[in-house]
Every structure is written in C-alpha cells, then in structure tokens.
Amino acid sequence: MSKPLLTDQIQTAKPAKKPRPSAPPVRIFALGGLGEIGKNMYGVEFKNEIILIDAGLKFPDAEMSGVDYIIPDIRYLLDNKHKVKGLFLTHGHEDHIGAIPYVLRQIQMPIYGGALTIGLVRAKLEEHRLLDQSDLHVFHEDETISFRHLSVHFFRTTHSIPDAFGVVVETPYGPIVHTGDFKFDFTPEDKPADLHKILHIGGRGVLALMADSTNSERDGFTPSERTVGESILRLFQQCPGRILFATFASNVHRLQQVVEAAIRTHRKIAIVGRSMEKVFVIGQELGYIRVPDGMIIDVKAVNRYRDDQVLIICTGSQGEPNAALTRIASGAHRSLQIHPEDTVIFSSSPIPGNTQNVNRSIDLLMRAGAEVKYGSILDIHTSGHGCREDLKLMISSLRPKYFVPIHGEYRMMLNHKDLAMQVGVPENNIYLMNIGNTLSLFRNYARKGRNIPSGDVYINNGELRTHEKELLEERVQLAHDGVVIVAITLQRETGKLLSGPELITRGFVYMQDSKPLLRRGEAMLRKQLNKAGEQREYNRAAWEQMTNNTLNRYFKRELGRSPYIMPSIMEV
Structure with a gap:
C-alpha cells in the first residue's frame, strides 16, 4: 500500500507544466508583402522542407534616389538552401514575380506557375540571360506536386491577369492556404474562380489562411471586369480622333477588351512600350489575346491612317518617367506626338506613391491639346483585388482555424482582421505579422516563433545593393540641404x-x-x-x-x- 500524501506536501506541489510538443511545428514566414504594397514573398517550412510562394519587387518612393527596385532580403533562404523545394507563383504581376531573376542568381530551385505566369517569367529570365539555368514548370489546377513531408496543389481565382491561382500547402497538421490576389467576379472575362473547389478545401478543414488584404477598406464586392469592357466600347464610340490607351501591360483581360472595342470601331492598333509588346506576343501565343490578322500596325505607320482609324495601346499608366506615354506627353517620343483631337485614356488607378507622377502626365497631355479620361471620371478601371464582401466570402468558404492577413499596408491588414472576426474567426487565432516574424503552427495550437533575417535589398542598374540605407540617407540630405x-x-x-x-x-x-x-x-x-x-x-x-x-x-x-x-x- 502506498503512503498517503501529507497536507503540506499537497499545498507545496508545483503545478504540472504544459507538455512540450513532440513533433516540430509548421512555420509560416514572410520576407516581403506585410505592411507594404509589393515585394510579396512567403514561406511555409516543416522539418527540412521550405515551400516559397511568390518573389516580387516593389518600386521606390520619391525619396529613394538612384534606386530602381526593391526586393526581399533572402539571407534566411541562403542559409537554408538545402531546404528550399520550389517557388510557387500565384500570378504574373511584377509585385509577385519581379524579384525572380535576382533570387535565381543566388538559389537554384524549380519554379512553378500557370501558363501565362511562366511565359512572363521565361521572357524576364531571357532578358537577364538566366533562361539556360532555370527550371520552369507549368502546373495545372488539378495537379499535386509532392515532396517528402509537404505537397502543393492549387485552385483557380479571378484577378486582373489570367492564370491566377491560390496555393494550398498540405502539411502533417492540415492545409495552409495562400489566396494570392483575388476577387469574386461572377461575370468574368476569363474562367471564373473555382468556388466549388474552395468550398471543398474549407470542408476538409484549413489549418491556416493567408489572404490578400489590399481592398479590405472598401465596402461591397469589387465590380466585374465585364462592366469595364462595356464602358471602354462606349468611350471609343465617342472619340473623334486618335485614341491613346494606357493600362498595365500585364492586365491581359483589359487588353483583350480594348482589342474587341477597336474591332467594333474599325481602328488599327499600334502597340508602344517594350513590356506591352512582350505581353501581346505571349498573350497571343497562349490564346488570351485574340487579334485579327492585319489589325496590328507598326507605330511608324500610324500617320498613314486617318486619326479616327487609329488606336495606340501604350505603357505609362502610372506616370513612369521612361514609359511610352510619359515620353509622348513630354514631346520626347521619336515617333509619336499629341494631335489636337487625341483622346488619352488612363485605365488604371495610381499605385500608392505614383499619384504625383500620374497627375504630371495628365497635365502635360492636356497642355499638348489632348482630352484625357481617367478612372475617377468613367468606369474604365476596376480593381483585381476583392473588397470587404469578397474577403468575407473567401474566409467563410475556407473556414480556417488560424488567420494571417497579408499583402497590404498595416491598416489594411488590421481591417482584414476585423472582417475575419465578423465571420467567426476567434481574435486569439488571428495573427498580424511583420516581415521577418514567424508563426509556429501545431495540430492544436499556434504561437509566434523566433524572427528570421529580413529587410530590403535595393536594385540599382541591375546590381544588388544590400547595404544602401546609409547612401539613401546621404542622398536625402544632399537634396534637402x-x-x-x-x-x-x-x-x-x-x-x-x-x-x-x-x-x-x-x-x-x-x-x-x-x-x-x-x-x-x-x-x-x-x-x-x-x-x-x-x-x-x-x-x-x-x-x-x-x-x-x-x-x-x-x-x-x-x-x-x-x-x-x-x-x-x-x-x-
């Protein structure tokens, strides 16, 4: 018979410690895209495997003199090269693929993406003379790519570019879902989002959801791209002279709408701007842009046609200093000048930080005699990012145990947290993270883990400038004093x-x-x-x-x- 415990022994006994998990955690981390627009790069890590999602860049603000682009600091990945199994791309926008040439110079890994995304990446790597050392794979939406501990599959979403996908990383504790950039468009220009598959993934139980926060401050659903196509046609029918149409080169759906409006109004198309020309070639090869034979003309042949027979599609919707429309506006383009009855259409919204450049371009075009139409005047642009109701629908459909807002400035991520709480995610299960933070996930609980090296790397004339912060501070001082x-x-x-x-x-x-x-x-x-x-x-x-x-x-x-x-x- 065992001895009974004495009363004072019971009172002084220490409380039992919470047992430490025997299995390692699944870790989520971001090297870019949190608290900022652009530079998206995320990782899911378990044991000796890291799955990377996107590798984007962002553009410098006005105070970053001499900087061309900013990309994520990948020191952590360089220290763990042996763990990196692949880079999976959600879609082909620069803030998701723009850093790939610079990352690939330092880490060799397979890259997976949709057909258009890989087409754009291939052209980018060819430009950087890295195509021969790349390992590119076009995935299909029903495909699963498996490694020893982790596997990856996809679901189709709707965005402002074709072949946009969400990424699902299957882990031993449950799936981790990254939405990519998305909205729910029920009358899309291309294939609709696979809502059935999204609901199926949610029905199985999602461990953690990382979701786009860009439009979390805007009420309702994001308008359909179909409404923009109708507005573009009406506007084309009202233009008496030439039309100069500026939009993002990667907005392939918009480009097809413009082509269709040009067909309806009997206009020839001239394409101006290197990135626009590249996207037209790739889009036509993949069947996303369909142009009748003989409709595209060389920019040097524009003056052979009457003004009301010409449409010029060009880059420069963000007022970029070297873009085609900016050079046309300033009179610096060698082949094109503004005519008195020209109509210039900006079919985009200014990216934060670009408003001043866009306004300068508009003023220059108006001084040159053009009539300028832009998004706040007519419905000639709609966002590719979901508004509040889109975001709530995604969270409700996937029903995650843990939620991590991503892709947005802090206020956007904070608003997204509130939306998640409205649809039933407990506040304690929502994690607002910073670049370099890690989130450790177990089967039944989560906690913030140790930070990893992170930061910005500056690109100047194609060269990496890791320690350029001091130089930028000097340039600001020089400009100011x-x-x-x-x-x-x-x-x-x-x-x-x-x-x-x-x-x-x-x-x-x-x-x-x-x-x-x-x-x-x-x-x-x-x-x-x-x-x-x-x-x-x-x-x-x-x-x-x-x-x-x-x-x-x-x-x-x-x-x-x-x-x-x-x-x-x-x-x-």
Missing part, C-alpha cells in the same frame, strides 16, 4: 596648412550672394586647423572630423541648416 566642399592643401609631414580652406557649395547657398558667410566660415575653420597643427601631430581622419564639426556648428548657428560637409584634403 546641399553640399559644401572644403578644399585644403597641407604639408604631409608637419600638417602645416599651405592653402585653404576654400568653401565651394552646391545646392546649399548661392555663392555669389553668400560670399561674406563663406569667408567667415573659412576664417573660423582656418583658425581651428592652425591651432590643431600647433598642438598635436597631424592625423588626416582627425582633421576631417574637425572640419565637419566646425562647419556644421557654424552653418547651424548662422542658417539653421546642416549641409553635407565634404572635406577634400590634398597632402604635398
């Missing part, structure tokens, strides 16, 4: 000042009007340098630091500004 160059000549052995200091400014003060200010600064610095030369042994770094400190204090006191000080010391 200008630069003061300090020319000094001294004797190397003794540090004796031979000539100078002479102050030369660029972008700081106008030298002709500021000579007294600069001469006083020179005299004060000369006094400091001579004093230092008498008291201590010459040290170049110390002199440069003294020059910076002395002039910064002086200009801050005199003008309240801090220009970038650039000492130029010549030793003889």
Whole structure:
C-alpha cells in the first residue's frame, strides 16, 4: 500500500507544466508583402522542407534616389538552401514575380506557375540571360506536386491577369492556404474562380489562411471586369480622333477588351512600350489575346491612317518617367506626338506613391491639346483585388482555424482582421505579422516563433545593393540641404596648412550672394586647423572630423541648416 500524501506536501506541489510538443511545428514566414504594397514573398517550412510562394519587387518612393527596385532580403533562404523545394507563383504581376531573376542568381530551385505566369517569367529570365539555368514548370489546377513531408496543389481565382491561382500547402497538421490576389467576379472575362473547389478545401478543414488584404477598406464586392469592357466600347464610340490607351501591360483581360472595342470601331492598333509588346506576343501565343490578322500596325505607320482609324495601346499608366506615354506627353517620343483631337485614356488607378507622377502626365497631355479620361471620371478601371464582401466570402468558404492577413499596408491588414472576426474567426487565432516574424503552427495550437533575417535589398542598374540605407540617407540630405566642399592643401609631414580652406557649395547657398558667410566660415575653420597643427601631430581622419564639426556648428548657428560637409584634403 502506498503512503498517503501529507497536507503540506499537497499545498507545496508545483503545478504540472504544459507538455512540450513532440513533433516540430509548421512555420509560416514572410520576407516581403506585410505592411507594404509589393515585394510579396512567403514561406511555409516543416522539418527540412521550405515551400516559397511568390518573389516580387516593389518600386521606390520619391525619396529613394538612384534606386530602381526593391526586393526581399533572402539571407534566411541562403542559409537554408538545402531546404528550399520550389517557388510557387500565384500570378504574373511584377509585385509577385519581379524579384525572380535576382533570387535565381543566388538559389537554384524549380519554379512553378500557370501558363501565362511562366511565359512572363521565361521572357524576364531571357532578358537577364538566366533562361539556360532555370527550371520552369507549368502546373495545372488539378495537379499535386509532392515532396517528402509537404505537397502543393492549387485552385483557380479571378484577378486582373489570367492564370491566377491560390496555393494550398498540405502539411502533417492540415492545409495552409495562400489566396494570392483575388476577387469574386461572377461575370468574368476569363474562367471564373473555382468556388466549388474552395468550398471543398474549407470542408476538409484549413489549418491556416493567408489572404490578400489590399481592398479590405472598401465596402461591397469589387465590380466585374465585364462592366469595364462595356464602358471602354462606349468611350471609343465617342472619340473623334486618335485614341491613346494606357493600362498595365500585364492586365491581359483589359487588353483583350480594348482589342474587341477597336474591332467594333474599325481602328488599327499600334502597340508602344517594350513590356506591352512582350505581353501581346505571349498573350497571343497562349490564346488570351485574340487579334485579327492585319489589325496590328507598326507605330511608324500610324500617320498613314486617318486619326479616327487609329488606336495606340501604350505603357505609362502610372506616370513612369521612361514609359511610352510619359515620353509622348513630354514631346520626347521619336515617333509619336499629341494631335489636337487625341483622346488619352488612363485605365488604371495610381499605385500608392505614383499619384504625383500620374497627375504630371495628365497635365502635360492636356497642355499638348489632348482630352484625357481617367478612372475617377468613367468606369474604365476596376480593381483585381476583392473588397470587404469578397474577403468575407473567401474566409467563410475556407473556414480556417488560424488567420494571417497579408499583402497590404498595416491598416489594411488590421481591417482584414476585423472582417475575419465578423465571420467567426476567434481574435486569439488571428495573427498580424511583420516581415521577418514567424508563426509556429501545431495540430492544436499556434504561437509566434523566433524572427528570421529580413529587410530590403535595393536594385540599382541591375546590381544588388544590400547595404544602401546609409547612401539613401546621404542622398536625402544632399537634396534637402546641399553640399559644401572644403578644399585644403597641407604639408604631409608637419600638417602645416599651405592653402585653404576654400568653401565651394552646391545646392546649399548661392555663392555669389553668400560670399561674406563663406569667408567667415573659412576664417573660423582656418583658425581651428592652425591651432590643431600647433598642438598635436597631424592625423588626416582627425582633421576631417574637425572640419565637419566646425562647419556644421557654424552653418547651424548662422542658417539653421546642416549641409553635407565634404572635406577634400590634398597632402604635398
């Protein structure tokens, strides 16, 4: 017979610890796309396998001088190359595929996507001379790609580009679903979203859902693309002269609608812009863009036709400085100029940060005599992202245990969290994550895990610039306060000042009007340098630091500004 426990032993007994899980977690992480628009890249990891979803870029804002693109920092993937099983693409927009050439230079892996997506990736890799070392696969919506622990399959969605898919990663604890960019369009231009399959996946039980948050602030459902096609035709019928139509090159459904409107209004089509030309070629090869023979003409032949017989489809809907429409608006295009009765149609909404560029293009076009139509005036654009009712329908259909809002700025993700709660997801099961956070999922619970390396990598002239933050800060300072160059000549052995200091400014003060200010600064610095030369042994770094400190204090006191000080010391 066992001894009974004493009362004081019962009172002092420690509570039992929660048992640690014996199996490893499934981890979700993002290297881009959280708290921002663009740069989408997500991962699902279990044991020695990582499934990547998308590898996109984003465009720099106005303060990022000299930066062409921004892509995700993939240090974590480089440290775990042996785990990466493949990159699965939801669709072919740049914010989902634009980083692929730069990632592929560092990690070799198979890439899977829909037919159009892989077509666009192939053209991109060919341009970067990486096609020979790529491993591209077109998947089918009923296909499953299996690895040792994880497997991947797909469901069709509706977006502003064909061949858009959601990605399902099957894990030992249940499926993890990534929606990609989507909306529910019940009168689509292409194949509809596979709602039956989405409901079937939800009926089996979804462990976690990662869903697009872009339009979580907009009420209702996103309007159908069909309404845009009807508006485009009505608008074409009203235009007396040439039509210049600007939209995203990747918006293939919109391009087909424009072709059909051109057929109905008996217009020839000229295509302007390298990316637009590329998409037309790929879209025609895959059957997404259908143009009658003889309808497309060379841009140089436009003037052979009457103005009311011409449609020009071009890039530049975002006011990009080097895009075709921007060059036409500024009079810099070698083949096209604005005619008095031209109608220019912007069939897109400005991406956050591009509004100023778009408005500048519109003003230039109007000054040149064109009539300009844009989205806020007529229904000539609709979003490819679901609004609040679309998002609630997706969450309700998939019924996830855990929910992670993705693809959007923080306020969008926060709104998406509220929508998920409205349709029954418990608040404790919703995780608002940042880039570099990880979420560890087990069969019956989830918790935030350790962070992984993350950040931005800048692309400048095709080169990776990982540590460019300091350079950008310097460029902002130069733009804001200008630069003061300090020319000094001294004797190397003794540090004796031979000539100078002479102050030369660029972008700081106008030298002709500021000579007294600069001469006083020179005299004060000369006094400091001579004093230092008498008291201590010459040290170049110390002199440069003294020059910076002395002039910064002086200009801050005199003008309240801090220009970038650039000492130029010549030793003889």
